[in-house]
Amino acid sequence: MNRSQQSRTGFTLVELLVVIAIIGVLVGLLLPAVQAAREAARRMSCSNNFKQIGLGIHNYHSAYKQMPIQKSGTGLSMGAGNWWDGSNVTNQGQLSWLVGLTPFIEQQALWEQISNPNGYELVGGVQQLRTPPWPAMGPKPENTAYIPAMTEVPSFRCPSDPGTGLPAMGRTNYGCCLGDSFSKAEAGARNAQLVVNNGDAEWTRAGQRGAFVVHQKMAFRDILDGLSNTIIAGEMNTDLGDRDITTTATYNKNDATTGVKAVPSVCRTDGSVDPLRPRFWGPTTPTFTADRGANTGRGYRWMSGEHIYTAMMTILPPNTTLCYQGDWPGQEGIVPPSSRHQGGCHVLMGDGAIKFVTDSIEAGDQNRKMVEFNNVAPAPVPGAASPYGLWGSLGTRANKEVIQEEL
Template sequence: MFRSQTSKAGFTLVELLVVIAIIGVLVGLLLPAVQAAREAARRMSCSNNFKQIGLAVHNYHSAYNQLPKQKTGTGLDPTTGAWWDGTNVTNQSQLSWLVPITPFIEQQAIWEQISNPLGFELSAGGGLVPRTPSWTAMGPKPGSNYVYPPGMTELPSFRCPSDPGTGLPGMGRTNYACCLGDSFSKAESGAVNQTLVVTSADAEWCRAGQRGAFVVHQKMAFRDILDGLSNTIIGGEINTDLGDRDITTDAAIFKPVKATPSICRTDGSVDPQRPRFWASGTNTIIKAHGSIYGRGYQWMTGEHLHTGMMTILPPNSTLCYQGEWPGQEGIAPPSSRHQGGCHVLMGDGAIKFVTNSIESGNQEAHMVEFSRTGISAPGSKSPYGLWGALGTRASKETVSEF
C-alpha cells in the first residue's frame, strides 16, 4: 500500500529578498511624504503661534492705544554708567515687545511673576530657592544672569515647532521678532543716549533712520502706520542658534554693512562649500564673546539680536554686525527652519510666508540714514525694493502683491 506525500508550501530565499526589497522601496517612497506632512503640521503650528501673537498685539493696542514697546521698563540704575551695564536693581528699560503681551496670550502667571517683586531664584540644579532681597518688579536687566525665573522660562507660544533649539545656553528662546524697518541706524538705542535721556541729535537721527512699525524706547501706534496695516510688516520669524555657526543665528562682526548690506555674503565670510555656515576664519559674536550670544536666546531682551528683525536683506540672509556686541547695531534678517522662506506678521494680523527670493532692490546700497543724500537720504523710498517697502510704515510706497 502506497502512502501519498504532501509538499509543504513556503517562500524561497529569492522570493523573501524580493519582498524585502519591495518593502524597502515603498518605505523609501513613503518616508519623505511622512516627513513633509510632519513639517507641514509644524509650519501650520508655527503660523498659528504667530497669529496668536498678532491678535495679542491688537488686543494690547485696544487696551492701551499703542503697540507694546520694544525696549521698555523701569529706567536706568543710577549706580551704573549706561543702559548696557548689567544690574539686578532695574531692567535698564531693555524689556522686549513680547513681555507686555504675555497677559494677552494666556500667560498671566508669568506676567504676575514679572510685574511683582519675586522672592525666588533658580538654583544650580534648576529648582526654586528663596532670594533676599527679592527681585524688584519688572525684574533685572534681561540676560544679565541665569537665575531670574521668568527670563529662563521658555514659553511655547513664542516658539516655532520647526526650530529644534532648546535649553542652555539659551535663556528662554523665542522665534518671533518685531520689525524695525529697512535701516539699523539708531535701531538699538533710538532717540536716547547711554543714560536713556532723549537728546535732539539722537532724536533727529532716529526719525530719519527708524522707519519700521516699532522704534525702540518709543511709543508707537497703528495710527503711525500710514502705509496701511495690510501693507506693513510688524514682525518676522527668526531661528535660534544651535551652536553650528549658522549665518542666520551667529552674527559676523566688524563689517561695513551700513554702507554695503551684502558685504558678509561677498567678502569671503561665508563658507563656499557650505553656504549656510560661516567660514572657519570668520569672526563672530559667539566666537569672540561666548555661546550665550546666539540669536533668539533671550525672549525678554529688547536687543535686535534676540527679538528684532529688519527688511534690508531678504529672509535667511546673513546676520551681519557693524560692531561686535549684541547691544550694537547690525543687520538682523528674519529666518526660519522652513523650506524656502519664513513667516511674517502684517499689521492687520495676517500671517504671510515670504520667500527668500523676494524682490529686495539694491543690496549694495547704503541704508537710509540722517547724514546721507541720494537714494539713502531721509524720506526716500526704500533702496531694498519690495522687501524694504514692506518694512517701512510711512514711506508712501505702493505695495500691490508679494
C-alpha cells in the same frame, strides 16, 4: 499523491527576499512624504503661534491704544550710569516687546511673576529662595538667575526649530520689525542714560522707519501705509551652535565706504561665508557666539530688547547673513528674518495676517547704503523710497510706497 499535489506551507527564501525588497522600496518612497507631512504640520503650528501673537498685539492695542514697546521697563538703577551696565535692581529699560504681550496670549501666570517682586532664583539650575526678592519687572534681562527670563513660552516658539536649553535663556522664534535701516536701532532717540536727545531723535526719525521703534510708543495710527501692507514682525531661527549665518553674527564691518551700513551684502561677498558650505561662516570668521559668549545666539533671550534676540529688519532678504557694524550684540547690525521651513519664513502683517515670504523676494539693490540722517544724494536721503525694493517697502510704516504684489 505526488509532490506536486501537496499543499505549500510557507514562503521560499527567494519570495521572502522579494517581499522584503518591496517593503524597503515602499518605505523609501513613503518616508519623504511622511517627513514632508510632519513639516507641513509643524509649519502650520508655527503659523498658528504667530497668529496668536498677532491677536495679542491687537488686544494689547485695544487696551492701551498702542503696541507693546521694544526696550521698555524700569529705567536705570542708581550707580549704573549707562543702559548697557548690568543691574539686579532695575531692568535698565531693556525689556522686549514680548514681555508686555504675555497676559494677552494666555500667559497671565508668567506675567504675574514678572510684574510683581519675585522671591525665587535659579542657582546651578535649582530653584531657591532669594533675599531680597527680585524687583517688579525684574533685573536687566541677561541675568540667568531670574526664572522668568529662563522660561520658554510655547507660543513664542516655532516647532520646526529644534533649538532648546543652554546656553540660551528662554528662546523665541519671533521678532518685531524695525524697518529697512539699522540707523539708531540700538537706542532710538535716547542716549546712554536713557534721556531723550534732540540730535538722536532727529536721526531716529530719519532712520527708524519700521512699525516698532525702540524706547518709543508706536500705535496703528502711525502705520500710514496701511496695516495690510506693513510687516510688524517676522520669524527667526535660534542658534544651534553650528556657526549658521542666520543664527550668529559676524562683526566689525564698520568701514564708512565698504562696511555693512554702506554695503549691506558685504558679509556675503567679502569671504566671511564658507564657500564650500554657504549656509555657514568660514572657519576663521569671527562670530559673537565664539568671541562674545555662547549665550549671544539669535533668539536666545526672549525678554531682551536687543535686536539680535527679539527683532528683525527688511534690509537683506530672509535667511541671509547676520552682519554687525559694531563689535557687541548690543550695537547696530542687520538682523534678517529666517526659519527652518523650506524656502522662506513667516511674517506678521499689521492687520494680523500671516504671510510666507520666500528667500527670493525682490529686495532691490543690496549694495546700496541704507537710509540715514546725514546721507547726501545719490545715497538715499531721509524720506526716500526704500533702496531694498518690495522687501524694504513692506518694512516701512509711512513711506507712501505702493505695494503692487500679493504676498
